Amino acid sequence: MQPAEMNTQDGHIDSAQFARIEKQAKVTEVGVTRSRSAGQEIWYRLRTNHWAMFGLYVLAVVIIMAIIGPLISQYDYYTTNLDATNQAPSSEYWFGTDNLGRDMFSRTWKGAQISLTVGLAAALADLLIGVLMGGIMGYFGGKVDEFLNRFSEVLYAIPYLLVVILVSVVLGSNMWTIVLAMSITGWINMSWIVRGQIMQLKNQEYVLASRSMGAGGFHILLRHLVPNSLGPIIVTVALSVPSAIFAEAFLSFLGLGVQSPAASWGVMINDALSSWKMYPWQLLFPAGMLTITMLAFNIFGDGLRDAFDPKMKV
Amino acid sequence: MIRFLLRKTVNIVLSLFVLATATFFLMKAIPGDPFMQEKNVPDVVRQNLIKFYGFDKPMWEQYLVYLNNLIHLDLGMSMRQQYQSVSDIIARSFTYSLQLGLVAIVVSIIVGIAVGLIAALYHRKLIDKLAMLFATLGIAVPNFVLGTIIQYYFANKFRFFDVAGLNDPSDFVLPTIALSVLPIAFIARLTRSTMLEVLSADYIRTAKAKGIGSLTILIRHALRNGLLPVVSYVGPMTANIITGSVVVESIFGIAGLGKFFTMSVSNRDYTLIMGITLFYAAILMFARFLTDIAYALIDPRIKMMKKGGGGHAAG
Numbered sequence: 284m285q286p287a288e289m290n291t292q293d294g295h296i297d298s299a300q301f302a303r304i305e306k307q308a309k310v311t312e313v314g315v316t317r318s319r320s321a322g323q324e325i326w327y328r329l330r331t332n333h334w335a336m337f338g339l340y341v342l343a344v345v346i347i348m349a350i351i352g353p354l355i356s357q358y359d360y361y362t363t364n365l366d367a368t369n370q371a372p373s374s375e376y377w378f379g380t381d382n383l384g385r386d387m388f389s390r391t392w393k394g395a396q397i398s399l400t401v402g403l404a405a406a407l408a409d410l411l412i413g414v415l416m417g418g419i420m421g422y423f424g425g426k427v428d429e430f431l432n433r434f435s436e437v438l439y440a441i442p443y444l445l446v447v448i449l450v451s452v453v454l455g456s457n458m459w460t461i462v463l464a465m466s467i468t469g470w471i472n473m474s475w476i477v478r479g480q481i482m483q484l485k486n487q488e489y490v491l492a493s494r495s496m497g498a499g500g501f502h503i504l505l506r507h508l509v510p511n512s513l514g515p516i517i518v519t520v521a522l523s524v525p526s527a528i529f530a531e532a533f534l535s536f537l538g539l540g541v542q543s544p545a546a547s548w549g550v551m552i553n554d555a556l557s558s559w560k561m562y563p564w565q566l567l568f569p570a571g572m573l574t575i576t577m578l579a580f581n582i583f584g585d586g587l588r589d590a591f592d593p594k595m596k597v
Numbered sequence: 598m599i600r601f602l603l604r605k606t607v608n609i610v611l612s613l614f615v616l617a618t619a620t621f622f623l624m625k626a627i628p629g630d631p632f633m634q635e636k637n638v639p640d641v642v643r644q645n646l647i648k649f650y651g652f653d654k655p656m657w658e659q660y661l662v663y664l665n666n667l668i669h670l671d672l673g674m675s676m677r678q679q680y681q682s683v684s685d686i687i688a689r690s691f692t693y694s695l696q697l698g699l700v701a702i703v704v705s706i707i708v709g710i711a712v713g714l715i716a717a718l719y720h721r722k723l724i725d726k727l728a729m730l731f732a733t734l735g736i737a738v739p740n741f742v743l744g745t746i747i748q749y750y751f752a753n754k755f756r757f758f759d760v761a762g763l764n765d766p767s768d769f770v771l772p773t774i775a776l777s778v779l780p781i782a783f784i785a786r787l788t789r790s791t792m793l794e795v796l797s798a799d800y801i802r803t804a805k806a807k808g809i810g811s812l813t814i815l816i817r818h819a820l821r822n823g824l825l826p827v828v829s830y831v832g833p834m835t836a837n838i839i840t841g842s843v844v845v846e847s848i849f850g851i852a853g854l855g856k857f858f859t860m861s862v863s864n865r866d867y868t869l870i871m872g873i874t875l876f877y878a879a880i881l882m883f884a885r886f887l888t889d890i891a892y893a894l895i896d897p898r899i900k901m902m903k904k905g906g907g908g909h910a911a912g
Contacts, residue, residue: 440885533741
């Protein structure tokens with residue numbers, strides 16, 4: 284900023300100096316970005332992170348295709364056609380057909396619908412339960428915290444996938460029982476993050492100010508504490524979506540996922556495994572889409588974490 | 598320290614108890630008895646089966662018997678594998694899983710740290726970028742897809758390795774790769790980020806200023822502190838490798854615990870499911886317990902409190 288001020292003191296400014304000042308502004312970027320609001324700054328950091336934006340674009344494409352994909356193809360995802368089994372990809376069947384002659388293009392995007400729904404629903408359930416429990420633990424502290432913390436420790440020790448498998452065996456498998464099974468222990472990580480954040484935040488002055496003005500516990504929790512711990516919460520949600528998608532695929536691989544004719548990527552991979560050496564596209568499309576989606580979620584989540592907490596960035 | 602260990606032990610016992618109770622009542626909640634599916638079983642045989650497994654007694658009595666048996670490490674008889682007790686099946690199959698699991702853990706730690714270290718030393722160079730690309734891919738590719746594909750290319754097509762089984766050392770190669778890619782990717786990222794932080798610390802600059810050789814600095818000063826997060830990842834890593842082995846063992850035809858678990862799930866062998874679930878959980882908790890102790894011993898700054906740990910088994 285120093286040279287810019289010196290220039291204006293000369294009395295006349297020509298266009299060359301304008302250019303120089305602009306350049307100067309870029310160099311002292313820290314000073315410039317400080318004038319943005321916190322939200323803008325996070326968005327700026329995210330936007331300039333090419334990897335994260337790439338992940339975001341890929342996710343957008345996958346989500347759009349999950350919505351319109353099954354509608355584009357002239358074949359639906361469940362009608363079997365025994366005259367056209369195991370067809371290679373062609374102009375007729377863009378992604379080929381499976382062993383029952385179902386259109387792989389429609390099935391792949393229907394699978395995207397199911398996998399994404401499971402992932403997002405599980406993440407949402409983790410979010411709601413985790414924020415509530417973590418908020419209660421962190422805010423009230425004392426005996427309540429001790430009890431809930433112990434409870435979640437005990438629950439956390441039980442392996443995630445085992446609980447999911449166990450509950451799916453008992454409840455039968457459809458999309459919602461899988462989500463339910465995942466959220467039984469899925470919320471714990473989130474609750475600990477929220478708890479830690481809130482314990483840190485609750486002794487800050489503005490909370491004291493709010494309290495001295497007569498604000499109640501839940502008002503402080505929802506108006507002050509939760510919004511201020513939003514960063515780690517969002518990042519945890521973004522990173523728990525891919526693990527839920529993976530868990531669903533894993534369950535389907537064990538035969539506990541959604542049942543035919545519904546298609547999830549895990550189900551399609553499992554169906555393709557016996558004959559993929561002859562019909563590689565049956566494995567390639569669902570496995571490729573699963574990998575791409577997991578990849579996109581992971582790099583986007585990493586980018587979000589860096590954007591929220593630049594100190595963590597390395 | 599003793600209070601810390603005590604608290605952890607009580608937690609483990611409590612968790613196992615909760616899990617045992619939950620599995621028991623979950624399995625009882627399934628409508629019908631496990632012999633409904635069997636056709637052409639004479640009524641007398643059926644009654645005898647029900648009596649043999651104790652299903653004619655009231656629920657609370659069954660539960661108490663079950664708990665009592667558990668304390669004596671008796672997990673009951675398998676319902677599908679004839680004349681075999683669950684404990685026998687677990688003992689027999691676990692030897693395979695343990696061998697494979699230990700190899701995978703050792704490989705993951707060594708390769709993961711090496712990759713992370715190299716990436717940190719060549720920060721922002723091509724090697725670093727390649728290593729991180731590999732690490733991101735390793736987290737994204739599902740192990741069941743990876744396992745199937747490497748099995749096809751390296752065993753079926755080019756015949757470098759046997760397709761299935763676990764008989765001689767070369768048989769370990771493919772399953773180990775399939776199992777350790779995810780943990781390697783995690784450890785590499787963890788090592789890289791902490792090493793970058795440590796390498797820019799003041800005491801490293803001091804060491805450099807004193808003229809200590811860079812290799813000595815790396816080993817004596819940087820690695821010591823840079824590897825702490827990796828230690829804390831060993832617990833969750835065991836979880837990853839164990840749940841990964843469920844799939845990898847069925848792909849590579851290894852008669853380990855994972856294969857029996859998949860089998861018990863697909864043919865609804867309830868006692869076996871319950872037994873293996875409890876066994877897996879016990880191993881995992883034990884691994885976490887050891888990790889906590891190791892961590893507390895290595896880093897005296899850590900207050901002996903709950904550690905957050907690494908999230909879901911899937912990563």
